Amino acid sequence: DTAVSQTPKYLVTQMGNDKSIKCEQNLGHDTMYWYKQDSKKFLKIMFSYNNKELIINETVPNRFSPKSPDKAHLNLHINSLELGDSAVYFCASSYRTRSYEQYFGPGTRLTVT
C-alpha cells in the first residue's frame, strides 16, 4: 500500500504546454508539500498546505498553482512550461505537529523540451 503516491512518474512535454502532477496520501496526515529537486540534487520547498489551506508559498513563478481539493490530495498545475522547469517534483505529507517527519512520494521527473 503506497503511503504517498504521485502521478505520473515521468512527464515529457514541450515548452509552452500546461501540465498537472497529482499527489495523494493515505496516511491521514493534515499537511502536504511540494518540493522541487534540480539537476544538482538541490531540494527546495515550493508550497505547503494544511487542511486545504495554503501555509507556505515560496518564491515560485505564478505559472505554478497548487490545488488541494481535500487534505489527502495536493495537485500541482504548471502553465506555459519552460526549459528551466525540468526537475524532479516531490510531494510529501506529515502531521502538522510532527512536520519534521515528512513522508515523500516517489517523485515526478518532468522534462521540458
Next chain:
Amino acid sequence: AQKITQTQPGMFVQEKEAVTLDCTYDTSDQSYGLFWYKQPSSGEMIFLIYQGSYDEQNATEGRYSLNFQKARKSANLVISASQLGDSAMYFCAMSLSYNTDKLIFGTGTRLQVFP
C-alpha cells in the same frame, strides 16, 4: 539567513565500517529541528532521524545516530556497521521551530559503500 552546509559531495566506506557525514547549520533561532533524509538511486526521500535544538541527548535510530554539537552548530550523521544498501544520497535539513513546515535542505552527500 538560515542555511545548511554539507561539505562532502561524496564519501566512500567499506561495508561494516562506520561513517560520519558532516552537516553544519546557521540560524539565529533558538528553537529549531535538524533532520537527515536518505535518497537511494530509486529517487524517493526517506526520513532517517530528527534532533530538536533543546534535546540534550543525541538522537539515535537503529544504526543511525546524530552527533549534535550545538556550540559548533553541527549535526553530523553517523552510520554504524555500513551496509551495501546504505549507498545513497544523504541530505541534512533544518526547520526553524518544532512545528514549522518549511525544511531547508543541504546539497547532499553521496555515500558509496563497497564490499
